[in-house]
Amino acid sequence: MAVSVRDVAARAGVSVGTVSNVLNRPAKVAPETVARVQAAIAELGFVRNAVARQLRAGHSRSIGLVVLDVGNPFFTDLARGAEDRAAADGLAVLLGNSDDDAAREAAHLDLFQEQRVHGVLVSPLGPDALPRLRRLRENGIPAVLVDSPSDDDSFSSVAVDDVAGGHLAVTHLLEQGRRRIALIAGPSHIRQVADRIAGARRAVAEWPGATLEVVTVPALTVLEGRAAGESIRDRPAEQRPDAIFAANDLLAVGALQALVMLGSIDVPGDIALVGYDDIDFASATVVPLTSVRQPSAEIGARAVDLLLGEAADPEGFARQQVVFQPELVVRRSSGGAA
Known part of the structure; x- marks a missing residue:
């Protein structure tokens, strides 16, 4: 049942009018009374109804x-x-x-x-x-x-079953003969990212000789994908992965920019790339992007x-x-x- 202004007033030991003043004109109320009313609001979990008059019917x-x-x-x-x-x-x-x-x-x-x-x-x-x-x-x-x-x-x-999605993406790369997989991933506290990593790990575990390197970036954006792509591009050739799975298409687009447009890495010749989401412009990137589609x-x-x-x-x-x-x-x- 919703907590009312009357409930707050009763808990704080003040009038309904005083609670209204605290909510709307706190300067007119003694500081100690404001503190008491605010404590009652926090304790009861009261949320003011700013549109009560227009919502009386529901x-x-x-x-x-x-x-x-x-x-x-x-x-x-x-x-x-x-x-x-x-x-x-x-x-x-x-x-x-x-x-x-x-x-x-x-x-x-x-x-x-x-x-x-x-x-x-x-x-x-x-x-x-x-x-x-x-x-x-x-x-x-x-x-x-x-x-x-x-x-x-x-x-x-x-x-969407993101564990299955991560497994699908990396299995595809492995089936193309790639064995050194880098996963550009955002913050792992985001459930979707964690599940895609779990699916990728499962796929790699099924292929002898395959490895997975997780490259964590702070946000799922084109700029962070580009930064991760640049760090991979600037490695000696023998230390680069031969495939990248990006946790979303924005990261994949950024990585593609770093490798192809700002560098001289051939995609997919040197490094194969798969994204996730299949956003509208995935098919229109400089190298059309393979991606895991979500409805x-x-x-x-x-x-x-x-x-x-x-x-x-x-x-x-x-x-x-x-x-x-x-x-x-x-x-x-x-x-x-x-």
Whole structure:
């Protein structure tokens, strides 16, 4: 049950008007009273309802969506899929970008709760987001995980089997005769990255003589991919890998720039390259990029389906874990037959 202003007032031992002043005009209230009210707010988990007057009949007609990186075309396509599906039910999607920052993720979720959205879709940074999502549910706002599985099935989720995706990418490189694989990976606390690394390790373990070097970068961006590519390019030839698997296409595009456009490495002759996500311009890079495809728009649309189902019947809805299988799209960068 949602915590009200009256509950805060009772806990702090003040009037409802005093709580209102603390929330809206704190300069008019004695500092010790402000501190007491703020302590009660924190203890009870109260979130002010900034749109109460327009929502007296229920929730807003909006869905909140929090993604890891709005600059990544994968998440743009996911958001488009969610938006198209939500529009069919007269709902709008409000987009928040966590930018791999737990504090920003929390701020977006708190804002969506304050706005009493119809529900929340979130690509979480990690398990620390789950208590906040449970609090949303307790306040009548369902949540669905997108691009990330729910380990304990406590939330519905829509994701791709990223372990299978990592295995698929590296197995393809091994089948092309490559044995020294470098994996350009982002932060391992991101579940998708960790799973892709696990799949790559599994593939290498199945091939005698194959090795895997994990090159960790701080962000899943073109610039970080370029920096990793430059470090590989500048090694002596005998110390370079003969293949690179990048944890997403942005990293792969950056690595390709460093190797081919800013260097003299032949792709795929000297180094084969595979990315992940199959974003729209993967086929239009200077060397068309082999990539592991995720059904990004379908992930967003399916997540909205689950969210609307839970919102319509919070107690009776059977939470679901939807897992799509990835698909390898072969182009020239890996040396395979397109």
